[in-house]
Amino acid sequence: MNPLLEKFETPFETAPFHLVKNEHFLPAITEAIQQAKAEINAIKSISSPDFSNTIEALDKAGERLGIIAGIFYNLNSAETNDEIQALAREISPLLTAHSNDILLDAELFQKIEPIFKNRANLNLTPEQLTLLEKTYKGFVRNGALLNDAEKEQLRAIDQELSQLSLKFGENVLAETNKFVMLVDQEEDLSGLPDAIKEAAAQTAEEKGHAGKWAFTLAFPSYIPFMTYAENWELRKKLFLAYNTKGCKGDELDNKEHIQRMLTLKHQRSQLLGYKTYADFVLEERMAKSADNVQDFLRNLLDKSKPKAIEELAELQAFAEKLDGLGQLEKWDTAYYGEKLKKEKYAVDDELLRPYFKLENVIDGVFHTASRLFDIQFKENTDIPKYHPDVITYEVQDLQGNHVGVFYADFFPRAGKRNGAWMTSYRGQSKLHGSNKRPHVSIVCNFTKPTKSKPSLLTFNEVTTLFHEFGHALHGMLADGTYESLSGTSVFWDFVELPSQIFENWCYEKDCLDLFAKHYETGEAIPQELLEKIKAAANFQQGTQTLRQISFGLLDMAYHSTDPASITDVVAFEKDIMKETSLLAAVEGTLMSTSFSHIFQGGYAAGYYSYKWAEVLDADAFELFLEKGVFDKETASSFKKNILSAGGSEHPSILYRRFRGRDPKPEALLKRSGLI
Incomplete structure (x- = not known):
């Protein structure tokens, strides 16, 4: 018996992690593909195709396959091993081929095309019309109008791209896991907080080096070392290890892998009639074109670069005054930046950490969501989990009705990639009277508890938790008819709005009062510290904005250029980044080879969307500031028009419905202190 192919006899039909073994995945996916093919064949056999029996049926087809594949790929990101990675290399081509089989099926497309052409006469709701247009475009943008030879070429490209993306991610994870910097002498740890030293000693012990301190490239280890360690040479060593991932020959x-992926994406785009991959991607984005993205990023560059130059000069002068440092290097900026922030605002991460015990912050996130959106979270230990660290919750409305399932996975480990993300194990839909509620997860890499201290978060980790939880709310509060339009299934440059707006509450006293309490004394965070957090919010904002712009410009350069002209990735990155890099490039380092957002994740030709969504979130949050950060009417409108609406209509329509107008960039520039 294969548990993945049976009805899930678990609370809320959650994934049966306690029963699933690695050997179940390949046969389950193979069988689920066959089931999905049968569902597609049933649609193809219909003599009189209409919206319900063809378009709606297609949206529901392959539901079991989607759930099994979701479980598998989520494990490959959060709890992988050599066996799962080997399976991914085998499973990915099967799923790519299956997707191509559907999207390149001429007989199936012949059922869809007449419905689409007759759409004006079908009296469809806006959501139904969106589904029809998305379905038709999905086929056309994936080769439905190509001839047979071109379709075979597209299949080969997609197969190779799926393998290269996997390999890219495997290499980044392997590089992250293999590096350990062992420190023998305690004096080399000067400047590091006791909690970080204790965590490093614990890591060393776990790795078989008791009595030493171990630092890794995982964020909770890397970032504090770069921020606090006085030892210049060790900061440099760790910086070089982090920034040479995937580029050592x-x-x-x-x-x-990068050059081959760029070539294949370019070939694919041209095959489909687009000049570049960016043109292909941006056709289905709010930004619409590469020119619009360039204009957007360059407008921000003009506003932020002078500010960043000022900030760097201030930091250089500070480092010279403090330590006689004549020339700032890239491994110095976090260290001196933290010291300067402390001098200017009398606040630093270590002063704030005791007020941000992880359990309290989780409680605060839940309370914030409850006050805004009338939901509650109840831990449910009966829901199976894929690792003991995972915490499982049932989400309910305030009357106790079931809303969804929420998984939270907070700490780094060898099988988990770096960073933080939201994902889903089951989507939401309510087709034909059913009401399938979502199963949503957030995965982070936060500071682990030690033998003497609980997990105490930096303020940056607090905002990260709120950010990912904003994505989770987008998934949990979904209320659409069709799964493919539900929750986070929206334009990529709109998907960050719910996550980024939720970060704003971290800076509001009414919110912080809910959870920011000293982990030992229970004392609420003092008012003066709250004021310092807000005052420091724009510290080095020009530099931070410039950094995000640099990533966006690099992404666009890769995907709006003929890759035949990119003969050397190192030289290409250096050339693109010179406009935004204010410090000398460090020989041997390369960002591109671990730029997983665009070469492993879904942000290719889309990294600009973080800044794009910041314009939306700053503009949207201004309404909350005007009405009150917990104003029920504003929260209800945001829930209805943004969170619950998903991709049911074009995002510009949804945003105008919430805000009463189009977004204005001034709110972001003002919030960032750039105007």
């Missing part, structure tokens, strides 16, 4: 090198 060995078996984990990603440079050739």
Whole structure:
């Protein structure tokens, strides 16, 4: 018996992690593909195709396959091992081929096309019309209008791209896991907070080096070391290890993978009639074109670069005054930046950490969501989990009705990639009277508890938790008819609005009062500290904005250029980044080879969307500031028109419905202190 193919006899039909073994995945996916093919064949056999029996049926087809694949790929990101990675290399081509089989099926497309052409006469709701247009475009944008030879070429490209993306991610994870910096002498840890030293000693012990301190490239280890360690040489060593991932010319090198992926994406786009991959992607984005993205980023560049130059000069002068440092290097900026922030605002992460015990912050996130959106979270230990660290909750409305399931996975481990993300194990839909509620997860890499201290978050980790929880709310509060339009299934440059707006509550006293309490004394965070947090919010904002712009410009350069002209990834990155890099490039380092957002995740030709969504979130949050950060009417409107609406209509329509107008960029520039 394969548990993945049976009805899930678990609370709320959640994934049966306690029963699933690695050997179940390949046969389950193979069988689910066959089931999905049968569902597609049933649609193809219909003699009189209409919206319900064809378009709606297609949206529901392959539901079991989607759930099994979701479980598998989420594990490959959050709890992988050599066996799962090997399975991914086998499973990915099967799923790519299956997707191509559907999207390149001429007989199936012949059922869809007449419905689409007759759409004006079908009296469809806006949501139904969106589904029809998305379905038709999905086929056309994936080769339905190509001839047979071109379709075979597209299949080959997609197969190779799926493998290269997996390999890119495997190499980044392997590079992250293999590096350990062992420190023997305690004096080399000067400047580091006791909690970080204790965590490093615990890591060393776990790795078989008791009596030493171990630092890794995982964020909770890397970032504090770069921020606090006085030892210049060790900061440099760790910086170089972090920034040379995938570019050392060995078996984990990603440079050739990048060039091949860019070539294949370009070929694919041209095959479909687009000049570049960016043109292909941006056709289905709010930004619409590469020119619009360039204009948007360059407008921000003009506003932020002078500010960043000022900030760097201030930091250089401070480092010279403090330590006689004549020339700032890239491994110095976090260290001196933290010291300067403390001098200017009398606040730093270590002063704030005791007020942000993880359990309290989780409680605060839940209370914030409850006050805004009338939901509650109840831990449910009966829901199976894929790792003991995972915490499982049932989400209910305030009357106790079931809303969804929420998984939270907070700490780094060898099988988990770096960073933080939201994902889903089951989507939401309510087709034909059913009401299938979502199963949503957030995965983070926060500071772990030690033997003497609980997990105490930096303020940056607090905002990260709120950010990912904003994505989770978008999934949990989904209330659409069709799964493919539900929750976070929206334009990529709109998807960050719910996450980024939720970060704003971290800076509001009414919110912080809910959870920011000293982990030992229970004392609420003092008013003066709250004021310092707000005052420091724009510290080095020009520099931070410039950094995000640099990533967006690099992404667009890669995907709006003929890759035949990119003969050297190192030289290409250096050339693109010179406009935004204010410090000298460090020989041997390369960002591109671990730029997983665009070469492993879904942000290719889309990294600009973080800044794009910041314009939306700053503009949207201004309404909350005007009405009150917990104003029920505003929260209810945001829930109805943004969170619950998903991708049921074009995002510009949804945003105008909430805000009463189009977004204005001034709110972001003002919030960032750039005007």
